[in-house]
Amino acid sequence: MVAAELSDGGRKQMKSLGFHVLTGRWFTVFASLLIMAVAGATYMFGLYSNDVKTSLGYDQTTLNLLSFFKDLGGNVGVLSGLINEITPPLVVLSIGAAMNFFGYFMIWLAVTGRIDKPQIWQMCLYICIGANSQSFANTGALVTCVKNFPGSRGSVLGLLKGYVGLSGAIITQLYHAFYGDHNSKALILLIAWLPTAVLFLFLPTIRTLNTVRQPKELKVFCNLLYISLGLAGFLMALIIVQNKLSFSRIEYVVDGAVVLLLLFLPLAVVFREEFYIWKSKMQALSDSSQLKEVTSVVPPSTSSVELPQATPASTSLQEETSCLRNIFKPPNRGEDYTILQALFSIDMLILFAATTFGVGGTLTAIDNLGQIGNSLGYPSKSTTTFVSLVSIWNYLGRVVAGFASEFFLTKFKFPRPLMLTLVMLFSCVGHLLIAFGVPNSLYFTSVIIGFCFGAQWPLMFAIISEIFGLKTTPLCTILEPWRAQLDLTYST
Structure with a gap:
């Protein structure tokens, strides 16, 4: 009987531990890492653009038009930001998943001839919608993680944006594992269903949680960084070998399995940290129960002093104001701006x-x-090497800028805007090497350009969060009751 009671108690504790892990801040980071790892379809246009061109009979001008709308959709994030202003991350990620599947699935149907040949404007609309889903993934997952870890925003941004930089290589290896190397049109179908499935799988876990900074928080992010460096190194070696040798289907499957293993390896770090947190909470709960038993025998004081009831501080905040009246009256830097206040600021x-x-x-x-x-006389195989170098150094730029900016800001008070300026000046070296056509310099140029391109994103996001606040107030007072209800429903 005693053994049965102990067994039941153990199962309850394990159940509470599992629930704690799935609803913890660190599991939100893990889920966001996987979402970011498949959210870089906009960087893969060059891999399937030839299928679009030949299947639909487009010329290079039309293909450039599609590329423009792809970049337009991938870089316009105002819509996802406005939706995130009045809804929880659950809604933002759901919309992003639906947009991703619709956009790329329609492109796949058109390329494979399963529907009538669309008009050019329809194809532009499809690829714009599919590419814009990336901004919804960024807003729903990345912004939520920054809110959950405001004291480590540089590390969070660098790590998550780094996985976006690797996503092209990750999806490519998974494509080889799923479909082999002879059905390039299937890559479009993979881009349609894989990010959508990952988004829907982790929808309940992406939430804004109460922020309590841990003393070894940066060390945990460094451990996650080491795993991502291992993943980047493996992908780099794999790309080089695949460019030199021909792989069989079994070898592609093994490579894909290793990639999946490295993608899920951060879960071990997450479980360890959540276990420590859960253990400390259980210990604190046990200590508080013992303290309650001791204090319950002490008789309550018979004296009572009636204190005046304080006026709620939020009374003045509930004063109705127009959302257009304070556009040009923003708060101090670092406080929460509205979307309109931020858009119209210097x-x-x-x-x-x-x-x-x-x-x-x-x-x-x-x-x-x-x-x-081609214009500088490099062989065609070197172009593949350039693209691979850009992809890997794009990732390195993101993680280095995120973690380095956090370190220099904390230790030496080195501002992120100055670091962003230095990165932009460094990118000019790559542009000058291209302009002057220095022999064999394109290898160094691809490294410099890739690094600077990646480094600018976490710096830009961190600067925006530092200037305009981690979250914005509602656009209009009429939306406040809806936002408040959603916050009570989905936040802890």
Whole structure:
């Protein structure tokens, strides 16, 4: 009987431990890592663009038009931000999953001839919708993680955006494992269903939770960084070997299994940290129960003093104001801005210009590496090497900028805007090497451009969160009751 009671108690504790892990902050990070690892379909256009071109009879001008709408959808995140303003991450991620599947599934139907040939404007709409789903994944998962770990925002952004940089290589290896190497049109179908499935699988786990900074928080992120470095190194070696040798289907399956193992390896780190947190909570609960038993024998004091009831502090905050009245009256930097206050601020204008010319310049070089290599006389096989170098160094730029900016800001008070300026100046070295056509310099150029392109994203996101706050207030007071109800429903 005693053994049965102990067994039941053990099962209850294990059940509570499992529930604690699935609903903890660190599991949210793990789920976000997987979402980001399959959220980079916009970087894979070059792998299936030839199928679109030949199947639908497009010329290069039409293909460039599709590429433009792909970039437009992938870089316009205002819509997802506005939706996130009044809804929980659950809604944002659900919309992103639906958009991803609809956009790329319609492209796959068109390319495989299962539907009548769409008009050009329809194909532009499909690829724009599919690419825009990436901004919903960023807003729902990445922004939520930043809110859950506000003291380590640089590390969070660098790590998650790093997985986005690796997503192209990850999806490519999974495509080889699922479909082999002879059905390139199936890559479009994989892009349609795989990110959608991952998003729907982790929908309940992406939530904004109470933030309690742990003393060894940065160490945990460093452990996750080491795992991601191992994944990047394996992918880099795999890409080089696959460019030299021909792989069989079994070898592709084994490679895909190793990639999946490295993707799920952070779960061990997450479980360890959540176990420590759960154990400390159980110990604190046990200690508080013993304290309650001791204090319950003490008679309560017979004296009572009636204190005046304090006026709620939120009374003044509930004063009805128009959402358009305070656009040009933003709060101090670092406090929460509304979307409109941020859009019409001088700081946002400067950041917009920096992103346009900084990220835009490096993105232009990346999109035209093939043409640049051909014009400078590089062999066609070298172009594949350039793309691989850009992909890996794009990842390294993201994680290095995220963790380094956090370190230098904490230790030396080195501001992130200055670091962003230095990264943009460093990217000019790559542009100058291209402009002057230095012999054999395109290898170094691809490294510099890839690193700078990746480094700008976590820095830009961290700067925006530092200037405009981790979350914005509602656009209008009429939306406040809805937002409050949703917060009570989905947050802890």
